[in-house]
Amino acid sequence: LKVLSHIDSILRSPRAPPLIYRRGKGPVQSSAKENTQGCGFEHLPLTIELWADQLMALKDLHRSLRKLSLELVPWHTADAQDNRESIRVEDLQFVVDAILEEIENKEKNSQTPSLPTLFAIVSHFQKLFDVSSLNGVYPRMNEVYTKLGEMTNAMRNLHELLELDSSAPPTVVVDTVGKLCDIINENVTEQVQQLLGTQDIHSIMKKLEEHECFFPPFQALIQDLLCLLEISNLDDILPAVQNLK
Numbered sequence: 001l002k003v004l005s006h007i008d009s010i011l012r013s014p015r016a017p018p019l020i021y022r023r024g025k026g027p028v029q030s031s032a033k034e035n036t037q038g039c040g041f042e043h044l045p046l047t048i049e050l051w052a053d054q055l056m057a058l059k060d061l062h063r064s065l066r067k068l069s070l071e072l073v074p075w076h077t078a079d080a081q082d083n084r085e086s087i088r089v090e091d092l093q094f095v096v097d098a099i100l101e102e103i104e105n106k107e108k109n110s111q112t113p114s115l116p117t118l119f120a121i122v123s124h125f126q127k128l129f130d131v132s133s134l135n136g137v138y139p140r141m142n143e144v145y146t147k148l149g150e151m152t153n154a155m156r157n158l159h160e161l162l163e164l165d166s167s168a169p170p171t172v173v174v175d176t177v178g179k180l181c182d183i184i185n186e187n188v189t190e191q192v193q194q195l196l197g198t199q200d201i202h203s204i205m206k207k208l209e210e211h212e213c214f215f216p217p218f219q220a221l222i223q224d225l226l227c228l229l230e231i232s233n234l235d236d237i238l239p240a241v242q243n244l245k
Contacts, residue, residue: 058087065095073102074115 106114113121122137131140155173159166162176226232229240 055086058089058092062087062092062095065092065099069095069099072099 122134125131125137125141126134129140129144131137155170156166158164158173158177159168162173162180164172164176222234222237225237226234229237231237231240
């Protein structure tokens, strides 16, 4: 009876939740009944069972909150409470506060990209420049930066040489270079035709065959003269022959 009275005094205290205390129904007939039926905790076993179920549900809720936290704030490491047998409300509140803090920081600084956005950017770079691993991202970035600088300098020089506006696209530069090549090729053809004194391809081939037949013997003759006259320059041949008279 003393134990029951002590429990009853705890349940009646201001700190006790209202849910665990209910005033007994019906008149009290004896002191024993007053301490057993009228003490106000006849329903307490059911309340304790309800609380036990809620405590078990706290573990599932904590597990779900941890999964959500790993998705939203994956850089927060798992705390020591994950492996504890009992989960406290404070543990759940800690996880919720961490998530809310991250959301508030995102709202304050909307210019900072989220971690999934950064992952997507890196993945897109790997796909564009054929990088198989994260370790190769920085070397390929440096390579792309170097190649881009070289191409930019080359295009700038071509714009200046071709007297094009700096805003002219690469296609205009390529077309201009192609036209210059065509003009050069035409000039070379005209010069060859003037040199050989002919206008058709068959005559050019005939002239080349004549030169191939003539120049080897002529070259051999000149080499023999240089050796006989003991000179090294073609311009010295005529003076040397005149001195032999």
